[in-house]
Amino acid sequence: xxxxxxxxxxxxxxxxxxxxxxxxxxxxxxxxxxxxxxxxxxxxxxxxxxxxxxxxxxxxxxxxxxxxxxxxxxxxxxxxxxxxxxxxxxxxxxxxxxxxxxxxxxxxxxxxxxxxxxxxxxxxxxxxxxxxxxxxxxxxxxxxxxxxxxxxxxxxxxxxxxxxxxxxxxxxxxxxxxxxxxxxxxxxxxxxxxxxxxxxxxxxxxxxxxxxxxxxxxxxxxxxxxxxxxxxxxxxxxxxxxxxxxxxxxxxxxxxxxxxxxxxxxxxxxxxxxxxxxxxxxxxxxxxxxxxxxx
Amino acid sequence: xxxxxxxxxxxxxxxxxxxxxxxxxxxxxxxxxxxxxxxxxxxxxxxxxxxxxxxxxxxxxxxxxxxxxxxxxxxxxxxxxxxxxxxxxxxxxxxxxxxxxxxxxxxxxxxxxxxxxxxxxxxxxxxxxxxxxxxxxxxxxxxxxxxxxxxxxxxxxxxxxxxxxxxxxxxxxxxxxxxxxxxxxxxxxxxxxxxxxxxxxxxxxxxxxxxxxxxxxxxxxxxxxxxxxxxxxxxxxxxxxxxxxxxxxxxxxxxxxxxxxxxxxxxxxxxxxxxxxxx
Ligand SMILES: Nc1ncnc2c1ncn2[C@@H]1O[C@H](COP(=O)(O)OP(=O)(O)O)[C@@H](O)[C@H]1O
Ligand SMILES: [Mg+2]
Numbered sequence: 038x039x040x041x042x043x044x045x046x047x048x049x050x051x052x053x054x055x056x057x058x059x060x061x062x063x064x065x066x067x068x069x070x071x072x073x074x075x076x077x078x079x080x081x082x083x084x085x086x087x088x089x090x091x092x093x094x095x096x097x098x099x100x101x102x103x104x105x106x107x108x109x110x111x112x113x114x115x116x117x118x119x120x121x122x123x124x125x126x127x128x129x130x131x132x133x134x135x136x137x138x139x140x141x142x143x144x145x146x147x148x149x150x151x152x153x154x155x156x157x158x159x160x161x162x163x164x165x166x167x168x169x170x171x172x173x174x175x176x177x178x179x180x181x182x183x184x185x186x187x188x189x190x191x192x193x194x195x196x197x198x199x200x201x202x203x204x205x206x207x208x209x210x211x212x213x214x215x216x217x218x219x220x221x222x223x224x225x226x227x228x229x230x231x232x233x234x235x236x237x238x239x240x241x242x243x244x245x246x247x248x249x250x251x252x253x254x255x256x257x258x259x260x261x262x263x264x265x266x267x268x269x270x271x272x273x274x275x276x277x278x279x280x281x282x283x284x285x286x287x288x289x290x291x292x293x294x295x296x297x298x299x300x301x302x303x304x305x306x307x308x309x310x311x312x313x314x315x316x317x318x319x320x321x322x323x324x325x326x327x328x329x330x331x332x
Numbered sequence: 333x334x335x336x337x338x339x340x341x342x343x344x345x346x347x348x349x350x351x352x353x354x355x356x357x358x359x360x361x362x363x364x365x366x367x368x369x370x371x372x373x374x375x376x377x378x379x380x381x382x383x384x385x386x387x388x389x390x391x392x393x394x395x396x397x398x399x400x401x402x403x404x405x406x407x408x409x410x411x412x413x414x415x416x417x418x419x420x421x422x423x424x425x426x427x428x429x430x431x432x433x434x435x436x437x438x439x440x441x442x443x444x445x446x447x448x449x450x451x452x453x454x455x456x457x458x459x460x461x462x463x464x465x466x467x468x469x470x471x472x473x474x475x476x477x478x479x480x481x482x483x484x485x486x487x488x489x490x491x492x493x494x495x496x497x498x499x500x501x502x503x504x505x506x507x508x509x510x511x512x513x514x515x516x517x518x519x520x521x522x523x524x525x526x527x528x529x530x531x532x533x534x535x536x537x538x539x540x541x542x543x544x545x546x547x548x549x550x551x552x553x554x555x556x557x558x559x560x561x562x563x564x565x566x567x568x569x570x571x572x573x574x575x576x577x578x579x580x581x582x583x584x585x586x587x588x589x590x591x592x593x594x595x596x597x598x599x600x601x602x603x604x605x606x607x608x609x610x611x
Contacts, residue, residue: 107504125507131505133500135499137499137501140600151509152551155509182600
């Protein structure tokens with residue numbers, strides 16, 4: 038049960054994930070059924086950074102929880118590292134949208150919760166936990182309590198917690214969703230770097246087109262309920278690109294392609310259309326805006 | 333002074349913060365002490381000015397004199413009442429916590445018991461007290477049972493709420509480490525529940541003193557509750573006041589003991605509460 042108890046042992050190769058015709062139906066309170074995920078088949082390659090992109094409520098979290106073995110599939114089957122998932126997968130690091138740190142523990146103790154719950158000797162993990170905290174930018178906050186940290190810093194701690202056992206697979210459910218735009222930008226850069234330095238398979242759930250294109254090797258676009266795979270887009274841009282990626286032509290091509298898909302599915306909608314008079318009235322009445330316009 | 337200067341900066345800062353916190357607290361206490369003093373003065377002068385007879389409203393000096401005359405008897409009775417209070421309360425605290433753990437660890441137990449618990453909570457426990465005399469006769473048993481019942485419900489209900497308050501995400505995370513149910517309970521659910529449990533304990537201890545006095549009114553021949561009835565029958569109102577003061581002081585003391593234990597057990601929560609109240 039506790040086979041992964043040494044720090045930084047590097048569990049060989051990153052995990053692959055295979056989903057075969059996976060579906061999930063929830064019972065509703067009215068006695069009916071909600072089809073949250075419908076017939077999803079997908080292979081996540083070893084060491085791949087794969088994003089799952091879709092609007093709220095399309096079944097992304099459900100899918101992730103099924104991969105983690107935290108939620109049973111209704112139909113189909115899931116293989117992680119070649120083994121069918123029937124109970125919670127333990128060779129994994131998970132990051133949720135909320136950092137969910139334990140408020141009575143310091144940041145370091147929160148990171149060490151992982152090996153502690155695995156029944157490992159936590160002393161052996163202290164050095165690695167400290168290194169990780171430095172690499173996620175929390176140097177000097179090891180002995181702080183979560184409430185003394187900003188939301189972004191708390192999320193960094195939770196990423197360190199997910200990485201401390203050096204899992205071959207990282208599952209992230211909208212980890213940047215609750216952060217402000219600037220923090221989000223920085224976290225993308227750091228996350229890409231962490232991933233490039235290690236060899237891990239990452240499944241990254243997001244509803245941000247930017248996150249998906251800037252971070253992933255492949256983007257899986259899900260259609261609204263019932264959630265099923267709509268498109269899979271390869272992102273073939275040079276790395277590291279979390280910051281500089283926007284300069285590339287390929288970035289814009291990918292963003293436009295994704296926007297086009299969302300427009301087609303009605304997830305995004307074009308403006309209802311303005312009359313020429315309305316546009317003219319606006320530009321005339323605000324000369325200040327016009328002056329600031331870059332020409 | 334010199335040693336303070338040579339102290340490392342960190343330590344000096346901590347000491348400084350602590351001292352200013354203490355001064356703050358004293359300053360805030362001072363306001364309340366002045367209010368109390370004013371009330372005492374008004375109480376001392378009021379009955380004289382209004383020519384109220386002593387058996388209606390004795391001034392504090394009369395209460396004190398009366399108390400000094402039979403302090404041994406009064407303290408003895410207060411001690412008896414306090415032991416009943418404490419006995420019933422500790423039994424309730426232990427039993428409630430175990431009971432709450434059972435409720436949250438089994439859906440079956442919860443479904444079977446929780447609704448009944450809620451119904452029982454609204455039954456006025458004092459109304460059942462006469463039955464205890466029928467069942468257990470006079471003395472400490474019916475008294476302790478009533479105290480126990482008074483304290484049991486608030487502690488159980490808050491412990492159940494507390495044990496359920498851990499975020500489902502952190503529990504999922506724990507499951508993904510293959511952690512045992514026991515480890516999840518000990519490292520996550522129980523610490524998360526402690527603030528709520530302490531809230532329940534504080535409500536419980538206040539109800540315990542009401543329970544103890546009531547029990548002594550109806551089912552006892554000793555304790556402050558019993559003496560209050562005797563003193564009232566003698567129109568010895570000063571001693572009634574003294575008795576009320578004594579038993580309130582005992583309740584207050586026990587309440588503070590719980591607060592001290594809370595400070596030691598969950599400093600992270602107590603300091604957080606202070607942050608909020610200062611903000
Ligand atoms: N435990 C549950 N019980 C019933 N329905 C659920 C449950 N969890 C999610 N759903 C429903 O399944 C659908 C997908 O939810 P979710 O996987 O959380 O979507 P996403 O993460 O993409 O926002 C939603 O319609 C949601 O209401
Ligand atoms: Mg979600």
